[in-house]
Amino acid sequence: MIISAHNIKKSFKSGKTNTLVLNNVNLDVEESKMVAIMGVSGSGKSTLLHILGLLDEPDDGEVLFFGEKVIFSDKKKLAIFRNSYIGFVFQFYSLINELTVLENVLLPTMINGIIKKDYARELLLRVGISEELFDKRSYNLSGGEKQRVAVARALVNKPKLIIADEPTSNIDENNAMLLMTLLRNLQQSLNTTVVISTHSKKIANFCDITYFLSEGVLANENNI
Numbered sequence: 001m002i003i004s005a006h007n008i009k010k011s012f013k014s015g016k017t018n019t020l021v022l023n024n025v026n027l028d029v030e031e032s033k034m035v036a037i038m039g040v041s042g043s044g045k046s047t048l049l050h051i052l053g054l055l056d057e058p059d060d061g062e063v064l065f066f067g068e069k070v071i072f073s074d075k076k077k078l079a080i081f082r083n084s085y086i087g088f089v090f091q092f093y094s095l096i097n098e099l100t101v102l103e104n105v106l107l108p109t110m111i112n113g114i115i116k117k118d119y120a121r122e123l124l125l126r127v128g129i130s131e132e133l134f135d136k137r138s139y140n141l142s143g144g145e146k147q148r149v150a151v152a153r154a155l156v157n158k159p160k161l162i163i164a165d166e167p168t169s170n171i172d173e174n175n176a177m178l179l180m181t182l183l184r185n186l187q188q189s190l191n192t193t194v195v196i197s198t199h200s201k202k203i204a205n206f207c208d209i210t211y212f213l214s215e216g217v218l219a220n221e222n223n224i
């Protein structure tokens with residue numbers, strides 16, 4: 001398993017009410033698979049993906065990365081680990097508008113100081129971004145293009161795991177299908193692992209396996 005979550009509990013306090021979002025979630029993700037987490041808005045998909053991406057700590061339970069327990073308390077070590085092993089694609093692209101397309105893709109490489117310009121260019125071409133866009137500021141791009149740049153950025157450090165939180169929910173249907181086709185092809189050819197959240201069955205159909213999150217409980221497609 002590349003990543004496992006065991007008995008994960010997570011709740012959020014707002015005022016005096018405590019909302020239990022994840023109630024004993026268990027998940028084992030096999031290497032080189034593409035896994036979908038389906039659920040309606042508010043079901044806890046982002047909460048779960050933030051924990052799997054080591055961005056947030058569960059209240060209870062443990063996360064294992066290649067069988068080793070993740071220590072959430074050492075923030076600095078965790079940040080370095082995350083940068084080397086995990087790539088992220090977010091719902092609202094999270095590109096830096098003032099930077100160029102190429103600079104955005106290179107951003108995760110600047111943290112470890114190994115600039116991989118040639119690889120960044122190659123990835124951009126593979127996600128269908130033409131060379132004349134490389135030096136344009138990213139705010140000039142369409143939503144679909146921005147998300148494809150975000151996929152290139154997520155891949156630039158050759159991560160073992162990609163966490164994609166509703167990457168298609170702000171782009172139109174055609175662009176969503178294009179993005180998923182590209183992501184699936186890249187996942188297979190680069191032999192990486194993807195965990196993607198979505199509320200769409202059509203998006204989940206690109207994946208090897210689908211889980212459903214509802215009322216804090218994660219169920220396998222065979223169990224519903």
Ligand SMILES: Nc1ncnc2c1ncn2[C@@H]1O[C@H](COP(=O)(O)OP(=O)(O)O)[C@@H](O)[C@H]1O
Binds near residue numbers: 019042048
């Ligand atoms: N940081 C937070 N503080 C308080 N409540 C939160 C926080 N993050 C998420 N929640 C709540 O947890 C529930 C699940 O949210 P989320 O994981 O974002 O669901 P989804 O991604 O499936 O839409 C929602 O009720 C949301 O309001």
Ligand SMILES: [Mg+2]
Binds near residue numbers: 045046047165166
């Ligand atoms: Mg969400």
